[in-house]
Amino acid sequence: MSVLDLPWQQLPEMKPFLPDGRLVDEAGTGREVHSASTSNNLVVLQHWFRELKPARTLEIGLAFGASATLFLALHRAAGHTGVCHEAIDPFQRRDWGGCALRHLESEGLSARFAHHEALSCFALPALHESGARFGMIYVDGSHLFEDVFVDFYFSNLLLDTGGVIAFDDSACGHVGKVVSFIRRNLAAGYRELSPYAVTAPQWPRLKQAVARWSNRQQLTLFQKLDPPVRNWDTAFTNF
Numbered sequence: 757m758s759v760l761d762l763p764w765q766q767l768p769e770m771k772p773f774l775p776d777g778r779l780v781d782e783a784g785t786g787r788e789v790h791s792a793s794t795s796n797n798l799v800v801l802q803h804w805f806r807e808l809k810p811a812r813t814l815e816i817g818l819a820f821g822a823s824a825t826l827f828l829a830l831h832r833a834a835g836h837t838g839v840c841h842e843a844i845d846p847f848q849r850r851d852w853g854g855c856a857l858r859h860l861e862s863e864g865l866s867a868r869f870a871h872h873e874a875l876s877c878f879a880l881p882a883l884h885e886s887g888a889r890f891g892m893i894y895v896d897g898s899h900l901f902e903d904v905f906v907d908f909y910f911s912n913l914l915l916d917t918g919g920v921i922a923f924d925d926s927a928c929g930h931v932g933k934v935v936s937f938i939r940r941n942l943a944a945g946y947r948e949l950s951p952y953a954v955t956a957p958q959w960p961r962l963k964q965a966v967a968r969w970s971n972r973q974q975l976t977l978f979q980k981l982d983p984p985v986r987n988w989d990t991a992f993t994n995f
C-alpha cells in the first residue's frame with residue numbers, strides 16, 4: 757500500500773475504494789469498483805477540506821461515490837450537520853446501479869447528502885437559482901470540453917470567495933482546455949494551487965511547473981480570490 761493510502765485507515769467508510777474494493781448495488785448485486793478518483797486526488801481534496809473547513813461542498817460526477825464518501829466523512833468528522841455535500845449525476849442508477857447511494861446510506865452519511873439526478877448543465881443553474889453557495893467544488897463529471905466549460909461557468913457563480921475548485925483529469929485535452937482558459941484569462945480572479953505541495957512536496961518547483969505546463973497533471977486546483985470582473989468587451993487571451 758502506498759503512503760498516500762494510509763489516511764483511509766482512519767476513515768473506514770473509504771474501505772470499498774481501496775484496491776480490489778467492491779460495493780453492492782440497489783438490486784443487491786456486488787460490483788467491482790472502478791473509475792473512482794485516485795488516492796492522490798482524494799488526499800489533496802482532504803488537505804484543502806481541512807484547510808478551508810467548508811460548510812457546504814459540491815461535486816459533479818458521483819459514480820461509485822469515492823469522492824462523495826470522503827467529503828461526507830470529513831463533514832461528519834468536522835461536526836457539520838444538515839445537508840453539507842451535494843453531488844450531481846444523472847446516471848447514478850442507470851450506469852452505477854445506485855451503488856453510491858446505497859453505500860452512503862449504509863455508512864449513515866445520507867442525511868448530510870443531496871443527490872441531483874440531472875445533467876450538470878441543468879442542475880447547476882437550478883442550484884444558482886436557489887441561492888446555493890459552496891466552499892469547495894470538485895468537477896469530475898462529463899469530460900467533454902463543452903460540458904466541463906459549462907460546469908466551470910456555473911461553478912464560478914456558486915463558489916465562495918476563498919473557495920477552491922478542483923478539476924479531475926486535467927491531463928485530458930478537454931479538461932485541460934478549460935484549465936488553460938482559467939490560467940490565461942482569469943488569473944486575476946483565480947490563484948492556482950499546486951497538488952504537489954500536498955502529494956510530493958519534495959519535488960523541485962521546476963519539476964512541478966514542467967508537469968503543469970506540459971499538461972500531465974491529473975488534478976488542477978484554483979482558489980477564487982475575488983469574483984473575476986468580466987465586462988462584455990474584456991480583452992481575449994488565446995489559450
Ligand SMILES: C[S@@+](CC[C@H](N)C(=O)[O-])C[C@H]1O[C@@H](n2cnc3c(N)ncnc32)[C@H](O)[C@@H]1O
Binds near residue numbers: 793819874
Ligand atoms: C469519473 S466518474 C466520477 C467519479 C467520482 N467523483 C468518484 O470519485 O468516485 C464521472 C461521473 O460523471 C457522470 N457524468 C457524466 N456526464 C455527466 C453530466 N453531464 N452531468 C453530471 N454527471 C455526469 C457519470 O455518470 C460518472 O458517474
